Amino acid sequence: MKNLYKALKNGCFILPFVFVINALSSNALQIVYPKTENTQISAASTFIIGSTAPDAKLKINDIDVKVHDNGSFVQVVPLNDGKNEIKIDSQNEKTHDTVTYIINRVPQEIPASMQAALEEFAPDEFIYAAVLKNNTPLRAQPDEYAKRLTHLPKDTVLMINGKKGDYYRVSLTPTENAWIKSDCVVNYSTITQKMLATASQVSLSEDRLYNYIKTDLSFQIPFKIIETDNGLRLELYNLDKNAADTMLFQTSGDVKSLTINSVAPDKTSTYYIELKNKLWGYMAYYEGTTLVLKIRKAPVIDKEKPFKNITIFLDAGHGADDAGAIGPTGEKEKNINLDIVKKLQKVLEDEGAKVILSRADDTCVPLYDRVKMMQESDALISLSIHANALADGADPYVKHGTSVFFYNRESVELAKTLRDVITNKLGTKDDGVGMHSLVMTRPTMPLSVLIEVAYMIHPEEYKLLLDENFRQKAAESIRDGVKEYLLNSVKTDGIN
Ligand SMILES: [Zn+2]
Numbered sequence: 150m151k152n153l154y155k156a157l158k159n160g161c162f163i164l165p166f167v168f169v170i171n172a173l174s175s176n177a178l179q180i181v182y183p184k185t186e187n188t189q190i191s192a193a194s195t196f197i198i199g200s201t202a203p204d205a206k207l208k209i210n211d212i213d214v215k216v217h218d219n220g221s222f223v224q225v226v227p228l229n230d231g232k233n234e235i236k237i238d239s240q241n242e243k244t245h246d247t248v249t250y251i252i253n254r255v256p257q258e259i260p261a262s263m264q265a266a267l268e269e270f271a272p273d274e275f276i277y278a279a280v281l282k283n284n285t286p287l288r289a290q291p292d293e294y295a296k297r298l299t300h301l302p303k304d305t306v307l308m309i310n311g312k313k314g315d316y317y318r319v320s321l322t323p324t325e326n327a328w329i330k331s332d333c334v335v336n337y338s339t340i341t342q343k344m345l346a347t348a349s350q351v352s353l354s355e356d357r358l359y360n361y362i363k364t365d366l367s368f369q370i371p372f373k374i375i376e377t378d379n380g381l382r383l384e385l386y387n388l389d390k391n392a393a394d395t396m397l398f399q400t401s402g403d404v405k406s407l408t409i410n411s412v413a414p415d416k417t418s419t420y421y422i423e424l425k426n427k428l429w430g431y432m433a434y435y436e437g438t439t440l441v442l443k444i445r446k447a448p449v450i451d452k453e454k455p456f457k458n459i460t461i462f463l464d465a466g467h468g469a470d471d472a473g474a475i476g477p478t479g480e481k482e483k484n485i486n487l488d489i490v491k492k493l494q495k496v497l498e499d500e501g502a503k504v505i506l507s508r509a510d511d512t513c514v515p516l517y518d519r520v521k522m523m524q525e526s527d528a529l530i531s532l533s534i535h536a537n538a539l540a541d542g543a544d545p546y547v548k549h550g551t552s553v554f555f556y557n558r559e560s561v562e563l564a565k566t567l568r569d570v571i572t573n574k575l576g577t578k579d580d581g582v583g584m585h586s587l588v589m590t591r592p593t594m595p596l597s598v599l600i601e602v603a604y605m606i607h608p609e610e611y612k613l614l615l616d617e618n619f620r621q622k623a624a625e626s627i628r629d630g631v632k633e634y635l636l637n638s639v640k641t642d643g644i645n
Pocket of ligand 1: 537
C-alpha cells in the first residue's frame with residue numbers, strides 16, 4: 150500500500166485512472182439496468198438505464214426518450230401487476246437495435262418473523278442466554294430492518310422472555326423489551342427469576358485522546374447509550390446494586406460531571422455524563438466484566454491550520470467485484486469513488502491532515518473490516534465517499550444531487566456543513582441530509598458520515614462524475630466542508 154501511495158505521489162498511476170473513468174461507450178445499444186432481460190420487481194416502477202449512439206432515435210414502449218450527447222439515457226417505466234413487456238428500440242442511419250425486457254411485478258414479501266405468532270413466556274420465566282459476537286444489534290421489532298436500540302458485545306448476558314419466528318424477545322426492564330436474532334445468542338437454561346448483576350466500582354481516567362468511565366460488574370449486562378444535549382446518558386439493565394450510586398465524581402479531562410442515580414425499581418442504573426465540549430465520538434466495550442465507556446476528547450484546533458494534527462479516515466465505497474452503481478455508458482461507481490478519495494487525500498494532506506484510506510486501489514475490503522480500520526485509526530472524522538443510485542420505484546429526474554448521511558446525532562452538524570459547502574461549491578442540487586443506518590454511518594467513533602457526491606443514474610450528473618475537473622472540485626469542496634466544520638466547532642467549544 151505504501152509503494153502505491155508513493156507511486157501516486159510521483160504521478161505514475163494517475164494516467165490509467167483518467168483513462169478508466171473516461172472510457173467511451175460503444176455506439177451499439179447497451180442496457181446496464183435492469184441487469185437481466187427477465188427479472189422480478191415489487192415496486193410500482195423501474196427504470197431503463199443504458200447508452201446508444203448519441204444521434205440515435207430511442208423509443209421505450211413507443212415513447213420517445215432523450216439521448217444525451219454521450220449516448221446516455223435513463224427512463225422511468227411504470228409497472229403493472231404481473232408480466233410487463235418493455236420494448237427498447239434504437240435507430241440511426243447505420244443501425245437499428247431492438248431488445249425486449251420482461252419484468253414481473255410481484256407483491257412485496259412480509260418477513261417471516263413478522264408473520265409468526267408471538268410465544269409469550271410465563272411472567273417469571275426467562276431463558277438465560279449470552280451474545281455470541283461483538284457489535285450484535287438489539288432491535289425494536291423482530292425484523293432485520295427494524296430500528297437498532299443498542300449494540301452489545303460478545304458474552305453479554307440476556308434475559309429472554311418471548312419468541313417470534315427466528316427472533317427472541319429480550320427483557321431490559323419490566324416494561325421495555327428488545328429483539329435479537331435467535332442464532333446470535335447461545336442458550337444456557339430456563340430460569341424462574343431474572344439474574345441480576347452488581348457493580349462494585351466506577352472509576353474515571355484519561356489519556357491523551359480519550360476519557361474513560363469504567364464500571365466493574367459481576368457479569369456482563371446489556372446497556373444502552375443515548376446522546377443528550379450536553380453529553381451522554383448510559384443505561385445499565387438487570388443491575389441489582391451499584392456501589393457508586395451515592396458517590397461524587399471529580400471532573401476528569403473533558404468530563405464535566407458524572408452523576409449516577411440509585412438503581413431504579415426496574416433494575417436500571419442510569420449515568421448522566423456532562424461534557425465540557427460537544428461530543429466528538431464514544432464507544433463502549435467490555436474488558437472482562439468491566440464495562441468501559443470511552444469518550445473522545447475535543448481536538449485542539451489551530452485556527453490558521455485547522456487540519457494540523459487531525460486524522461481523517463477516507464473510505465472509497467465498494468471495490469473489486471463490488472462495482473457499486475453502474476452509469477449509463479458502463480462506468481463503475483467504485484472507480485469514481487476511488488478517484489475522488491485520492492484527490493481528497495492529496496488536498497487534505499496538502500493542508501497538514503493525516504489521512505488513512507480503507508482502500509488505495511481496486512481491492513475488496515469487507516465493510517466491517519473498514520469499520521475496524523476506521524476505529525483503530527484514532528481518526529477524528531470518517532468520510533465514506535459514494536456516487537448514488539436509486540431503487541426501483543423512484544425517479545432519478547426528480548431525486549438527484551448531493552446528499553450526506555449520518556446515523557448518530559453527534560454527526561448531524563458535520564453532515565449538514567458538508568452538504569451546505571459541497572452543494573454551494575459544486576452547484577449540485579441539494580438532495581438532503583438524512584439519517585440512514587449504514588455500516589459506515591453507524592460507528593459512534595469517529596464522527597462518521599457518508600457522502601453521495603452525485604448520481605450515477607442521472608445523465609447530466611453522470612457526465613459530471615466522468616469529468617476529472619468535477620472530481621477535483623468535489624474533493625476540494627469536501628475538504629472545505631470539513632474545514633468549516635472544524636473552524637465552527639472552535640467557536641462553539643471555545644477552545645484556543
Ligand atoms: Zn455506493
